[in-house]
Amino acid sequence: MTQSTLSPEYSRYGKRNRLDKPELLAPAGSLEKLKFAVHYGADAVYIGGQQYGLRSNADNFSFEEMREGVEFAAKYGAKVFVATNIYAHQEDLDGIADYLRQLEAAGISAIIAADPVIIETAMRVAPKLEVHLSTQQSTMNWQAVQYWKDEGLPRVVLARETTMDEIREMKARVDVELEVFIHGAMCSSVSGRCVLSNHFTDRDSNRGGCCQSCRWKYDLHADEQSVSEPGDNLFTMGSKDLCMIQHLPDLIDAGVDSFKVEGRMKSIHYVATVVNAYRQAIDAYMADPEGYVLRPEWVAEIGKAANRPLNTGFFYTVPGTEEHIYEPEEKPAPYDFAAIVLDYDAATGIATVQQRSHFRPGTEVEFIGPGGRQFAQHITEIFDDEGNPLTVARHPMQKIRLVTAQPVEPFDLMRKRI
Incomplete structure (x- = not known):
């Protein structure tokens, strides 16, 4: 049984503006994946439209597909969010107001945004859309959380580098919803601030074009000559994937409102399997926190959909060399x-x-x-x-x-x- 580490002091403040039950937020790279995510237990899904998002290679949604997705999700009591999380260049802003109005008209519950211009425009022209601050803003301290709350945002999606102790302090000090990534791929650069993709392929990571260059195979050179020996493995720089299913009580006790699964580019099997496992674990804990026991079959299910080795990210310690993948990857999923x-x-x-x-x-x-x-x-x-x-x-x-x-x-x- 996982023991709660909730301190008595935190108990006096930790449930401020807290959802009655943590939200399970799943990725949906297509309408089909949206339906499977909701059917397998997601409380909300996040999708990308055909503009302003950071997954340009995903099967992004037309407005007609958004309306169908919203209608399907509503039958299960679920919500649909849209990622509009690019950092916009001037030419990117043409038509943004009309785009946001159409999201509102399609029944979208919230957008996930990082650029202040997109945030301000949404609040002005589409007031029924909630605006959630994207993890692209790299929010890692309670003062920054307070700033965005004062700007009128009801939810902040924290940087992946945020620790469990920092989350506790944020929730104790600021009356706002907190969303964190709890499963999926991690970027080997701090908060995704990588320019390798731009350098190698002229594809901008912060405009939706990341080419996953950290997953490529590299050789080591000195004076333009390879220093590798025959038979040496080429190396990568990618991170292991995040998995927090074994630590849900800590996240719930810390006051996290929304548990976010990464993976809009992943398969239906990945989305359904991961959501199914976390849904069961969350429900079991909320039904009986004192008697909660992590069931091994939930962990086993996660392993059947894992793309890489797993770790706990930055929640408990700063990842070191052992948390990255340098040798050729072995797919763990059987x-x-x-x-x-x-x-x-x-x-x-x-x-x-x-x-x-x-x-x-x-x-x-x-x-x-x-x-x-x-x-x-x-x-x-x-x-x-x-x-x-x-x-x-x-x-x-x-x-x-x-x-x-x-x-x-x-x-x-x-x-x-x-």
């Missing part, structure tokens, strides 16, 4: 995303799935669903949508029929062991 359940016939026990990665009879798979539903089986026979037997499901998006060992539901996922 599973690949294979299919999405579309339908299930209870009379025959046959599920119709949409293929996302090839599989065949004999493949060992797992089915997962919201709330921790899960079972494993070996696939026996598979058929196409017209009932013809198949030796392999090799065509992406193909509809496949197969017998499942237990009932399944639409939105359940099938993954295969590598």
